[in-house]
Amino acid sequence: SLWTILLLVVLAVLLLVGVLHTHVKLLLPAEVERPPVTNIMFLKTHKTASSTVLNILYRYAEMHNLSVALPVGRSFHLGFPWLFVTRYVEGALQAGPHPGPPRQFNIMCNHLRFNLPEVQKIMPNDTFYFSILRHPVTQLESSFIYYKNYAPAFRAASSLEAFLKAPHRFYNSSAGLRNAYARNSMWFDLGFNNDAAADDAYVRARLVEVEQRFQLVLIAEYFDESMVLLRRLLHWQMDDVVAFRLNARSPHSVVRLSPQGRERALSWSALDWRLYLHFNHTFWTRVRAELGPRRLRAEVEQLRARRLELQTLCLEDTAPRSGASIADPRLRPYQSGDADILGYVLRPGLDNATLHLCQRMVMPELQYVARLYTLQFPQKPRKRIPFLEH
Numbered sequence: 001s002l003w004t005i006l007l008l009v010v011l012a013v014l015l016l017v018g019v020l021h022t023h024v025k026l027l028l029p030a031e032v033e034r035p036p037v038t039n040i041m042f043l044k045t046h047k048t049a050s051s052t053v054l055n056i057l058y059r060y061a062e063m064h065n066l067s068v069a070l071p072v073g074r075s076f077h078l079g080f081p082w083l084f085v086t087r088y089v090e091g092a093l094q095a096g097p098h099p100g101p102p103r104q105f106n107i108m109c110n111h112l113r114f115n116l117p118e119v120q121k122i123m124p125n126d127t128f129y130f131s132i133l134r135h136p137v138t139q140l141e142s143s144f145i146y147y148k149n150y151a152p153a154f155r156a157a158s159s160l161e162a163f164l165k166a167p168h169r170f171y172n173s174s175a176g177l178r179n180a181y182a183r184n185s186m187w188f189d190l191g192f193n194n195d196a197a198a199d200d201a202y203v204r205a206r207l208v209e210v211e212q213r214f215q216l217v218l219i220a221e222y223f224d225e226s227m228v229l230l231r232r233l234l235h236w237q238m239d240d241v242v243a244f245r246l247n248a249r250s251p252h253s254v255v256r257l258s259p260q261g262r263e264r265a266l267s268w269s270a271l272d273w274r275l276y277l278h279f280n281h282t283f284w285t286r287v288r289a290e291l292g293p294r295r296l297r298a299e300v301e302q303l304r305a306r307r308l309e310l311q312t313l314c315l316e317d318t319a320p321r322s323g324a325s326i327a328d329p330r331l332r333p334y335q336s337g338d339a340d341i342l343g344y345v346l347r348p349g350l351d352n353a354t355l356h357l358c359q360r361m362v363m364p365e366l367q368y369v370a371r372l373y374t375l376q377f378p379q380k381p382r383k384r385i386p387f388l389e390h
């Protein structure tokens, strides 16, 4: 009868829709399906573009109401240069005569010297661990200018070139941990001995340890490629990893080593050199496995185009400005050593929503730490930022 035919047609349509639905689902890229990763530990190494990464993580945390393991009390880092312990984190330890286990957090990304068992106490089991490395020559050049008056080894040296000619005249490993900035600083950040001899078995064993713990090690020289890869592994949106370059030296505080100086730097920081060579290699293997050249290029272009769009939207000048000349204290970056650290000035007259976004994109690390601290612990005294007070 007509009714039977109609019923059969309806059933056939329903079946077709069902099949199509499953197939369309199968055709969608897997990343759309998976929820974003929100438990993240970023080991913030020194002078490696890590403040730019911190800004990305802080913005994400703020936007999604995630908890951040923030430095306790007045401090702005998690106990560095001492090995990390949980009491460096505000609110991690419960008070009282019978305190329960430490509190756990979603995001951890301030400077610390890596110490896995202590980190694990406050980060969930499914935490995504990642870090970033930079070529040891440029990393050391940046470190020398930035920590010129802080690291005893750098204080008496007239230049990095002079330091590297006779490092043992200036560097004394028993002079205290402040000298960690002067040799194998990334190796030190990872929790290892930065004065160890770079013998093969020792180095290999440590590299395996890092590989086992960190799901991803990024490379500052390929920052945009790094962000594309990070976004993919975290299942985030492209906009989540768009950032402006933060904490950069102005070109006049950049001093490049001579070819001989570079050679010396690499043998002086031989552990960092081995570390960098190894993870530069694994980085590109990973990029190839996850993306392939065409997709990589397309996504990097997309990221750059979006950054340019946001620069035009947010910033008064196309280039960053000398930090000390920035009138707004919320946006003035901390100046250190002999470095002129650059910052940004926002375009006047931005509407509220745009201002909210732009301010966070250019907010220097210390100000952002203080801001999140007040948001997370409104009942505690605000963090004071000493350099803004005089």
Ligand SMILES: Nc1ncnc2c1ncn2[C@@H]1O[C@H](COP(=O)(O)OS(=O)(=O)O)[C@@H](OP(=O)(O)O)[C@H]1O
Residues within 6 Å of the ligand: 045, 046, 047, 048, 049, 050, 051, 052, 138, 142, 220, 221, 223, 244, 245, 246, 247, 248, 249, 250
């Ligand atoms: N996006 C991006 N790409 C490449 N390089 C970048 C980026 N962002 C920051 N930087 C450079 O990283 C240096 C600052 O590093 P950190 O922020 O890790 O320094 S700190 O240890 O937190 O003080 C600093 O290096 P120098 O300018 O050579 O000192 C920055 O210019």
